[in-house]
Amino acid sequence: MHTSTTSSLMSNYGRPTITFERGEGSRLYSIDGREFIDALSGIAVCGLGHAHPEIRETLCTQAGKLVHTSNLYGIGVQEELADNLTKLSGMHNAFFCNSGAEANEAAIKIARKYGHQRGISDPTIVCMYGSFHGRTMGALSATGNAKVHENFSPLLGGFEHIEYGNINEAKSALEKANCVALMVEPIQGEGGVVIPSRGYLTRLRELCDENNALLILDEVQSGIGRTGKWFAFQHEKLLPDVLTVAKALGNGVPIGACLAKGAASEVLSPGTHGSTFGGNPLACSAALKVLEIIQRDSLLDRAAKLGRLMVTRLNDVLSDVDGVVEVRGKGLMLGITIDRPCAEIVNICFERGLLINVTAGNVVRLLPPLILSDETAETIAAGVAEAVVFFLSKNEKQIGKL
Numbered sequence: 001m002h003t004s005t006t007s008s009l010m011s012n013y014g015r016p017t018i019t020f021e022r023g024e025g026s027r028l029y030s031i032d033g034r035e036f037i038d039a040l041s042g043i044a045v046c047g048l049g050h051a052h053p054e055i056r057e058t059l060c061t062q063a064g065k066l067v068h069t070s071n072l073y074g075i076g077v078q079e080e081l082a083d084n085l086t087k088l089s090g091m092h093n094a095f096f097c098n099s100g101a102e103a104n105e106a107a108i109k110i111a112r113k114y115g116h117q118r119g120i121s122d123p124t125i126v127c128m129y130g131s132f133h134g135r136t137m138g139a140l141s142a143t144g145n146a147k148v149h150e151n152f153s154p155l156l157g158g159f160e161h162i163e164y165g166n167i168n169e170a171k172s173a174l175e176k177a178n179c180v181a182l183m184v185e186p187i188q189g190e191g192g193v194v195i196p197s198r199g200y201l202t203r204l205r206e207l208c209d210e211n212n213a214l215l216i217l218d219e220v221q222s223g224i225g226r227t228g229k230w231f232a233f234q235h236e237k238l239l240p241d242v243l244t245v246a247k248a249l250g251n252g253v254p255i256g257a258c259l260a261k262g263a264a265s266e267v268l269s270p271g272t273h274g275s276t277f278g279g280n281p282l283a284c285s286a287a288l289k290v291l292e293i294i295q296r297d298s299l300l301d302r303a304a305k306l307g308r309l310m311v312t313r314l315n316d317v318l319s320d321v322d323g324v325v326e327v328r329g330k331g332l333m334l335g336i337t338i339d340r341p342c343a344e345i346v347n348i349c350f351e352r353g354l355l356i357n358v359t360a361g362n363v364v365r366l367l368p369p370l371i372l373s374d375e376t377a378e379t380i381a382a383g384v385a386e387a388v389v390f391f392l393s394k395n396e397k398q399i400g401k402l
Helices: 053-063 076-089 100-118 137-142 166-176 200-210 264-265 281-296 299-318 346-350 374-402
Strands: 018-024 025-030 036-040 094-097 124-128 160-162 180-184 214-219 242-245 256-260 325-331 331-339 358-359 363-368
Touching: 025 214, 025 242, 036 374, 053 160, 053 281, 076 094, 076 100, 076 256, 100 124, 100 137, 100 180, 100 242, 100 264, 160 166, 166 180, 166 200, 180 200, 200 214, 256 264, 281 299, 299 325, 299 331, 299 374, 331 374, 346 358, 346 363, 346 374, 363 374
Parallel strands: 124 160, 124 180, 180 214, 214 242
Antiparallel strands: 018 025, 025 036, 094 256, 242 256, 325 331, 331 363, 358 363
């Protein structure tokens, strides 16, 4: 897999030369006729697979009626989507935007305004090392990854980073007088599919309550059925004050949402925040259909079952392989930790017709669509396990020659 140097596009993406012209379900087809299994779902976006016929029909129908009016006017389908999402999440209201980064920017603004309303002139939001919240400046500043910060200083102030999973550090940070919120991913996706110990989120909820701070959950990657629940926080018994979602919500149509409850739901007033395209009829129609299909086809249970199947099959091959640290997952959010940098596994899988990626340098990440057949799930697990074994054996041979 090689990168192209002849393009009128900016070079912020290291694009492979392959170009896909169509997709169907879990498959993508390139312009030169090659078939690939997409075990990434466009990075947790196409949870219902590619070119889903009902999504296509919904988009065509809505485009034939109305695509955009602006939020100066009522948008019925936006209201309907907000009703659905608040019922599924336990939140009270919703703000719609176009991406996960935008949803997190809205959450940050809610937290800061919440602090100012309490008389705190320098509000601080506690965030996690290893986190990823987006590449816009507020979301980037909240992100706890020095690599993505590089060359973009000065970052915005008002953020304090602590160790993910460390309750003592969370307690100390939240007890500071200017702390107004804690922002956390229930599972760190870009950080390496890091799954905290059970009860971690519940304890964070308790600490936020004790210190009158908002709990903000970033479910941009883990939400909309990815982990076998509508939202990953629902594996425990708690509710956040603010919840952000995007990615799979539109199955490829750009849409994000910032949901809030309680005091957080009353912070934004007319003129304090907005989005030109956010909550447009086209995107909201797609999102409504996504929610309908997931519910109707029992895809939450399906994601949980497929995830268990894939972890079992991966462990069948990899549990005793030197160099494999751990296979883990929650639903169809899966990670395989290798004891060394392993980006080469992406290319090995690519050459075998399988799309995956490596995050945090040494974690093979799988985010396949929720509509997988058992057979395709088995094929992905077998193909990835084989690629990992090939990489490690090749790597050991190269070390032996040194």
